[in-house]
Amino acid sequence: MKTAIIYRSHHGTTEKVANLISDALGNGNTHLFNLKTDKNPDLSGYDRVIIGGSIHAGNVQSKVKEFCNNNMLTLLEKPLGLFLSCMEEQKAQEQFDRAYPELLRRHARSCKLTGGEFNFDRMNFIEKMLIRKISGISSSVSKIDREKISELVGEMSA
Secondary structure, three states: OOEEEEEOOOOOHHHHHHHHHHHHHOHHHEEEEEOOOOOOOOOOOOOEEEEEEEEEOOEEOHHHHHHHHHOHHHHOOOOEEEEEEOOOHHHHHHHHHHHOOHHHHHHOOEEEEOOOEEOHHHOOHHHHHHHHHHHOOOOOEEOOOHHHHHHHHHHHHO
8 A cells, every 4th residue: 555644743753653653554665745845735645644743842843734624625525544653641542632623533543643753952942941941851752652653564464
C-alpha cells in the first residue's frame, strides 16, 4: 500500500516520528510531506494517509488544521491515521481532540499520542525561557513513545 505521511514539525520531533513511521511501514511504499514546504500534497496516488502535528502553546500548527479541513472529503475516503507529538501528558487527549476535526477522529483507523521532546538545541531564547518556567525542565529531553508508534503502524497495516 502506498502511504502519504503528512506532517508539520516545529523543532523536529514530529518529523522524527514521521520518519520512524515511514521506516516501520517500509520506505519504498511511503512518501513524507512536510507541510512547511509541501503546501498541498496531492493524495490521489496514495492508498492511505497518516497526518501528524505537534503542540505549541496548547495548539497544533495551523497548517495541519488547514490541510485537514481543505482535504476532508479525500481523507474520509482513505484509511487514515492521526498522531500528535506533545509533552503535556495530562492535557494530551484534550489537545489531540482540538487538533483534529471530530469527523476525522471518528473515521481514523488509528489515533495516537506519540509523546514529545523538548529540543533546546532547536529553540530560541524565549522558547527555552518559557519551557524552563512552565515545565521546570532546563535541558533537552525526549519522551517519544515508540510503543504508540508501533501501535499506529500495526493498526494502519491491518
